[in-house]
Amino acid sequence: MSDYRLNTKCVQAGYTPSNGEPRQIPIVQSTTFKYDTSEDMGKLFDLEASGYFYTRLQNPTNDHVAAKIAALEGGTAGMLTSSGQAANFYSLFNICECGSHIVSSSSIYGGTFNLISVTMKKMGIDVTFVAPDASEEELNAAFKENTRAVFGETIANPALTVLDIEKYAKAAHAHGVPLIIDNTFPTPVNCRPIEWGADIVTHSTTKYMDGHGAAVGGAIVDSGKFDWMAHADLFPGLTTPDDSYHGITYAEKFGKEGAFITKATAQIMRDLGSIQSPQNAFILNLGLESLHVRMPRHVENGQAVAEFLEGHDKVESVNYPGLKSNKYYDVAQKYLGGGGCGVVSFVLKGGRPAAESFMKRLKLAAIETHVADARTCCLNPATSTHRQMTEEQLNAAGIPAGMVRMSCGLEDKADLIDDLKQALEF
Ligand SMILES: *Cc1c(COP(=O)(O)O)cnc(C)c1O
Numbered sequence: 001m002s003d004y005r006l007n008t009k010c011v012q013a014g015y016t017p018s019n020g021e022p023r024q025i026p027i028v029q030s031t032t033f034k035y036d037t038s039e040d041m042g043k044l045f046d047l048e049a050s051g052y053f054y055t056r057l058q059n060p061t062n063d064h065v066a067a068k069i070a071a072l073e074g075g076t077a078g079m080l081t082s083s084g085q086a087a088n089f090y091s092l093f094n095i096c097e098c099g100s101h102i103v104s105s106s107s108i109y110g111g112t113f114n115l116i117s118v119t120m121k122k123m124g125i126d127v128t129f130v131a132p133d134a135s136e137e138e139l140n141a142a143f144k145e146n147t148r149a150v151f152g153e154t155i156a157n158p159a160l161t162v163l164d165i166e167k168y169a170k171a172a173h174a175h176g177v178p179l180i181i182d183n184t185f186p187t188p189v190n191c192r193p194i195e196w197g198a199d200i201v202t203h204s205t206t207k208y209m210d211g212h213g214a215a216v217g218g219a220i221v222d223s224g225k226f227d228w229m230a231h232a233d234l235f236p237g238l239t240t241p242d243d244s245y246h247g248i249t250y251a252e253k254f255g256k257e258g259a260f261i262t263k264a265t266a267q268i269m270r271d272l273g274s275i276q277s278p279q280n281a282f283i284l285n286l287g288l289e290s291l292h293v294r295m296p297r298h299v300e301n302g303q304a305v306a307e308f309l310e311g312h313d314k315v316e317s318v319n320y321p322g323l324k325s326n327k328y329y330d331v332a333q334k335y336l337g338g339g340g341c342g343v344v345s346f347v348l349k350g351g352r353p354a355a356e357s358f359m360k361r362l363k364l365a366a367i368e369t370h371v372a373d374a375r376t377c378c379l380n381p382a383t384s385t386h387r388q389m390t391e392e393q394l395n396a397a398g399i400p401a402g403m404v405r406m407s408c409g410l411e412d413k414a415d416l417i418d419d420l421k422q423a424l425e426f
Pocket of ligand 1: 109
């Protein structure tokens, strides 16, 4: 499957049925698996034979879908998690522990920001946030002796900043640690961070990968490129025996290609248990089968809506990486070949009342706390997700009261623009 092009992989990677087997990936809705003798099962536990025994650790449906996502990202191994939050937490916690430090872009999803700055801090894991467009010097200055990972989002949700992945990878590697990239917004159709030097890629599959607003999920993909043994002292969890798992040294037994995901499965998933249900994995795969067809339409609609809004006199500013006026236009062209996703944010003149009147009039675009599915939706952070903040706090956070975030779906762009036109006549 590795020789096929991305479009083909979206449809067929991860599962190749044999003679007489189901054409579609079967949903193995079973918690457990049956064996004839306890000897047979013992071999599984001793890792002498491979096979399934309990769905918290592995399930065939999930494995097929994870293998497809790994193939799409150009990685060597992948795993599914119950949500994007779990994917980001596991990817970090797999190599960080109490006393570790993370360098992260400050422009990331709010849930991930809280995860790193509040919850992981309580676990004794420290963080230094840096601007997404930090200079090489600023990036290098953020590292400490105990830094174990660098984290960022290709296109940040909701700020829509675009990360210079090569620059971040260079800084991470100069300090002997991997770069973890959350590639949720562009999906591998619009950007494959591993090709630009990222070591681990994460996803909230809840967004475009599912693409229909049907199933919450996450995924982690390992590039198989990071040499844990070359930095053995920094990553003892991978490079010394795991007493909780047969005394195995993951980096020795599974090599660069398999160590990270095997540890994240056999240790972190085993102990924390945020497994994706096989039913959701099946739904996710239905989304993946058309990802390459859907993403260009999301981008086309996003670009058209952004250009329309930029020319409208009730609109103060528009933020979309595919606009020539955008600060990240050049970076977006390099990494995404355009706007990269269907999410556009804009600020209406007239603040909160203007945003409220405008959104009330929308007919196609529904008001939702969601982005990145087939149906266009929008949100005014000031009256929803950021409701507790004052006008001053909103401005300081770069989320003015009149800001609307719009996720362009797969409808006809002319209808979306007509809907905006009439809604702007408030
Ligand atoms: C939504 C999102 C997450 C969190 O994913 P869930 O599936 O909601 O847990 C993480 N990162 C990004 C970029 C997101 O957009």
